[in-house]
Amino acid sequence: MSSYDAPTGSTDGSSPAAPPRSGNPEPPEDSRARVGTIVWGLIVVALAVLIIVAQLGIVALNGTYVVIGLMIGAGAALVIGGLLSARGRDKAAPTGKA
Incomplete structure (x- = not known):
């Protein structure tokens, strides 16, 4: 038996061992939504709304x-969100440098 082969039963061998259970799995500390995910989600929603508006004939839209x-809006949102995220990360994790 190698060091990786753990016994699968109890000490008397009559029943299989139960897998270890963790009571309440905790999410990772940095489980915030990413800026890119939010921006791309907003782009998809905006495109859907614009397609619906164009199909209803409320406004004639030029695709270009x-x-x-x-x-332009997505680029600005990504840059601003990245800057805000970096600023928040700098405040949250001090490096000890002055």
Whole structure:
């Protein structure tokens, strides 16, 4: 028997051992949503709303302008969200440097 082969039963061999149970698994400490995930979710929702508005005939949309506007908005949201996230991370984890 190698060091990796653990016995599967109790000491008398009559019943299999129960797998260890962790009472309440805790989520990782940094379980916040990522900025990129939120931005891409907003892009998908915005595209869906714009498609519905265009199909209803409420507003005539130019596809090129819609894509340009979404990319400008998404880029700005990613940059601003990244800066805010980095600023928050700097406050939360001091490195001891002055």
